[in-house]
Amino acid sequence: MDLESNCHQFFVINLYPPCPQPELAMGLPPHSDHGLLIILMQNDLQGLQVHHNGRWVSINPLPDSFIVNIGDHMEYKSVLHRAVVNRKATRLSILTSHGPPPDKVVAPAPELLHRENRPPAYRGITYKEYIELQQTNSLDGKSCLTRVLI
Numbered sequence: 175m176d177l178e179s180n181c182h183q184f185f186v187i188n189l190y191p192p193c194p195q196p197e198l199a200m201g202l203p204p205h206s207d208h209g210l211l212i213i214l215m216q217n218d219l220q221g222l223q224v225h226h227n228g229r230w231v232s233i234n235p236l237p238d239s240f241i242v243n244i245g246d247h248m249e250y251k252s253v254l255h256r257a258v259v260n261r262k263a264t265r266l267s268i269l270t271s272h273g274p275p276p277d278k279v280v281a282p283a284p285e286l287l288h289r290e291n292r293p294p295a296y297r298g299i300t301y302k303e304y305i306e307l308q309q310t311n312s313l314d315g316k317s318c319l320t321r322v323l324i
C-alpha cells in the first residue's frame with residue numbers, strides 16, 4: 175500500500191498556560207476527534223476530561239504512557255472530550271492523528287449498508303470538509319458527527 179497517498183497524519187501541540195480563574199475558562203471546548211486513531215501524550219498534569227454517563231470525568235495522567243483515542247472516522251463510538259485549565263502550572267499535550275487523505279470522501283460503506291439492508295445514517299463528506307466543520311464554533315458541545323447525520 176502507498177501510505178503517502180492513502181493516509182494523512184496531523185501533529186498537534188496544545189499548550190495550556192496557568193489560568194488565574196480556571197473556572198471561567200476552557201482550554202479546549204468539548205469535541206470528538208476527527209480521523210481514525212489519535213495518540214496523545216501529556217505532561218504530568220490533569221486537564222483532559224471525557225464525557226461519560228452524562229458527566230465530565232478527569233483522566234489521571236499515567237507516567238510513560240500514551241492515551242489512544244478512537245476518532246469519528248472509525249465508525250465506532252468516538253468519545254466527547256475537552257481540556258480544562260488550572261491555576262498552577264502549564265499543561266502540554268502532544269498528539270498525532272491519523273486519517274484518510276484530505277480529498278477522500280468518507281461515507282458509509284455500500285457493502286455494509288447492503289448487507290444490513292439499512293439506509294445510510296451519515297452523508298458522505300471529504301475528510302478536509304469534515305475537519306473544517308469540526309473547527310467551527312457552531313458545534314455547541316456536540317460531536318461533529320451530529321452534523322453529518324442524515
Ligand SMILES: O=C(O)CCC(=O)C(=O)O
Nearest residue numbers: 186188202207222257267
Ligand atoms: O490536551 C488534551 O489533553 C486534549 C487535546 C485534544 O483533545 C485535541 O487536541 O484534540
Ligand SMILES: [Fe+2]
Nearest residue numbers: 205206207255
Ligand atoms: Fe481532541
